[in-house]
Amino acid sequence: MNNWLMQHRHALTLAIHRLASTPLTSLLAIFSLAITLSLPAGMAVGLQALRFELAGLPQQGSMTLYLHRHTSQADLDQLAHDIHSLPGLAGARFISRTEALATLTRHLGDASLARELRDNPLPDTWVLTPSQLDSSFASQWRARLAQDKAIDQIQDNGHWIERLHALYRLGLRLTILLAILLALAIVTVTGNTTRIQLVMRLPEIEVSRLIGATDQFIQRPFLYLGLVQGLLAGGIAWLILVTGILLLFPYVASVAHLYHSEIALAFPPLRQALAFCGLSGLLGMLGAWIAVRHTLLVNRLQ
Amino acid sequence: MIRLEEISKRYPGGHEALTDISLEISAGELVYLTGHSGAGKSTLLKLIAAIERPSTGALWFHEQNISRIQRRSIPWLRRNFGLIFQDHKLLFDRNAIHNVLLPLEIAGFSRHDAFARARAALDKVGLLPRERALPVTLSGGEQQLLCIARAIATHPPLLLADEPTGNLDSEATASIMRIFREFNRTGTTVIVSSHDPAAILPGTGRVIQLDHGRVLP
């Protein structure tokens, strides 16, 4: 085996040995890191589910205009003209009262209803869709259509989708912010455990330097210590996450059923799991590196 | 092998520990460094090992000027030396053989080779039966022997021993000095410091006497 590989194997063995030499401290540190990590990961899983749900929804909001029962043809024509001159209009569809009743009976699956109703109670409607999903169109259109005598009522249908999108964006930003803060937490926690290990081993470090150890030789086991801590924390965080998904799965499913939604928590793919562990390992190593550099500098070991 | 040119060492406190020292030590020599306590013996050895830097003058190890050595080159320089410290500097959290393994791990020996060499070194100083003993359970003389075993484990060409017989009785002192004599016979250059002139084995090497930081003629 070549020398370089051997030195690394030596450092890794030493790191694991050191971790195992203070099992309680190590476990506490690793678990606190894991719990810290599982929080943004859990939020990311929730957001992912929401994103899938959002993708299935109409990307536009819409506005429904309910018309007065008895409207002159002139007013109807005027309205149609006004509608087609609205800014930012992507589409407009006229649904006549007969068509609406037919749809309703079809939905109810009961033809007798239409027969029993002596008179069709439904109004004529227009359904307008904007070209962009934002709420600015709604008030603008309302103002433009205010003069039309044909209109009885105006209803915005887009708001809740837009709110959902806004909520998703907020959640995403929160998760990113949380992830950054918790990444810093990992760096500081591993930095601190490494510092404790370093202080415990100052005599060894001093002697090692005196008999020819390079900075790299001294640093290496501590960097591995940070790496191993981070990797283990990432792995455990993943287990916490998977357990969480399994526990919440039925509840999410039943809520989704009530809302006629397909929304479901999905297990993130293995690739993401590995990237997640790798990242937490690197963060752990970064914390260890900062601690080692700092301690070596402060102690100015010759 | 080692050449000092007008070396002086003034510690930050302002005390001049060594003044204007010039001397040369050739490969294969056995050198006894003597002088009263505070004469500057430890300081001289620390300068050679690049633990301290001279205030003025040049210090050569082969073709390398140690007085101007860069910090990152120091580890490679030190692998040429077997250092035996006045205060042992043993690690008390591990047993004898693991103390001896440390320089071998630093030098990058495989686990198998490192253990073989550590055992050989312990055997040379007669400590092999105590290889699993913790340093605290060893006597002062045995701790010193362990320190020697650690210094020779990598077969360095130069041994720097600072007061290796510090507080041992005359019999233990003589046996340790004989060990250095043995190493010197097999080609290792040895510099041993001692404040006790009686520790020197007569007729075995050169004596350099320090007095208040100067070499006595």
Ligand SMILES: Nc1ncnc2c1ncn2[C@@H]1O[C@H](COP(=O)(O)OP(=O)(O)OP(=O)(O)O)[C@@H](O)[C@H]1O
């Ligand atoms: N780090 C230091 N800072 C300031 N002064 C020092 C330092 N180390 C040694 N000295 C001073 O330098 C002088 C020489 O010290 P050194 O340790 O070299 O003496 P020594 O010959 O080894 O003595 P001993 O036989 O007691 O070990 C002493 O007066 C000592 O007080």
Ligand SMILES: [Mg+2]
């Ligand atoms: Mg001394």
